[in-house]
Amino acid sequence: MPLVNAIDLVREASAKNAAVLSFVCIDYNEARAVVNAAERTGKPAIIMLLPEYVTQYSLNGFGEFAAMVKFMAGRTDARIGLHLDHSYDEAEARWAIECGFTSIMFDASRDDLETNIRRTRAMVEYAHARGVAVESELGSIGLASERAGEKTDLFTKPDAVALFCRETGVDSLAVAIGNAHGDYLQTPNLDLARLDEINAATDTPLVLHGGSGIPEDQLVEAFRRGINKFNYGTDVKRCYIGAIHDYMARHEPPGSLDVLGIPAAVQQAMTDLIARKLVLSKL
Ligand SMILES: [Zn+2]
Numbered sequence: 396m397p398l399v400n401a402i403d404l405v406r407e408a409s410a411k412n413a414a415v416l417s418f419v420c421i422d423y424n425e426a427r428a429v430v431n432a433a434e435r436t437g438k439p440a441i442i443m444l445l446p447e448y449v450t451q452y453s454l455n456g457f458g459e460f461a462a463m464v465k466f467m468a469g470r471t472d473a474r475i476g477l478h479l480d481h482s483y484d485e486a487e488a489r490w491a492i493e494c495g496f497t498s499i500m501f502d503a504s505r506d507d508l509e510t511n512i513r514r515t516r517a518m519v520e521y522a523h524a525r526g527v528a529v530e531s532e533l534g535s536i537g538l539a540s541e542r543a544g545e546k547t548d549l550f551t552k553p554d555a556v557a558l559f560c561r562e563t564g565v566d567s568l569a570v571a572i573g574n575a576h577g578d579y580l581q582t583p584n585l586d587l588a589r590l591d592e593i594n595a596a597t598d599t600p601l602v603l604h605g606g607s608g609i610p611e612d613q614l615v616e617a618f619r620r621g622i623n624k625f626n627y628g629t630d631v632k633r634c635y636i637g638a639i640h641d642y643m644a645r646h647e648p649p650g651s652l653d654v655l656g657i658p659a660a661v662q663q664a665m666t667d668l669i670a671r672k673l674v675l676s677k678l
């Protein structure tokens with residue numbers, strides 16, 4: 396079927412008190428694994444690109460990546476969305492939109508509230524005029540390695556949520572409630588009471604980043620209490636690297652042409668992991 400707009404999956408999840416799962420992908424192998432897992436489980440999924448894979452690591456172009464995902468979506472019965480993760484720069488976000496991204500995250504959460512509102516509102520106006528949805532961030536999610544998930548002063552403040560959503564017109568909002576990006580130094584403990592307050596303050600669907608390492612009982616509860624999109628990445632990257640190491644260990648000598656089997660090996664390992672996570676979605 397044709398590519399689904401990611402925000403439609405998020406809104407469907409919101410209507411069902413559920414969450415759609417969303418995966419940053421670095422390449423074809425990872426995107427293929429998401430589609431395979433979506434097919435296996437019958438669950439929708441969103442494929443995301445981090446802009447720095449284009450702008451810093453030259454792995455791909457926005458247009459090439461968008462075209463790849465659109466083609467893959469068109470060749471499966473699974474419902475697949477496309478989304479640009481954390482863009483901090485207006486020109487970059489506009490570039491991705493022009494290249495075919497139908498949903499983006501514009502992240503001005505490092506700015507003060509007034510500036511965050513002003514920049515986000517301008518990006519929302521630009522994106523909506525082109526039929527593109529915008530996710531933004533309030534509070535600061537930060538890095539797990541810096542214990543961001545334990546710094547409550549960086550958490551999303553419920554009393555700012557209604558103002559922010561009303562003034563910017565964002566389509567979805569990423570929140571900081573004890574979650575953080577990367578590997579947690581200790582098991583996170585989501586502030587679900589804060590999530591309740593945030594959810595009561597707005598009808599805008601809420602997004603949870605930093606999903607790897609959050610216990611599944613907390614995830615299920617968060618999905619029930621207002622999280623409608625869930626970003627899951629670090630565990631998948633670890634799976635990808637581990638599958639390469641396992642494959643090479645089984646195929647001595649190093650450097651032999653058995654390297655041709657790596658794509659199938661990594662896709663299989665990531666498909667299994669992603670499928671196990673996708674079943675958490677009630678969609
Ligand atoms: Zn994030």
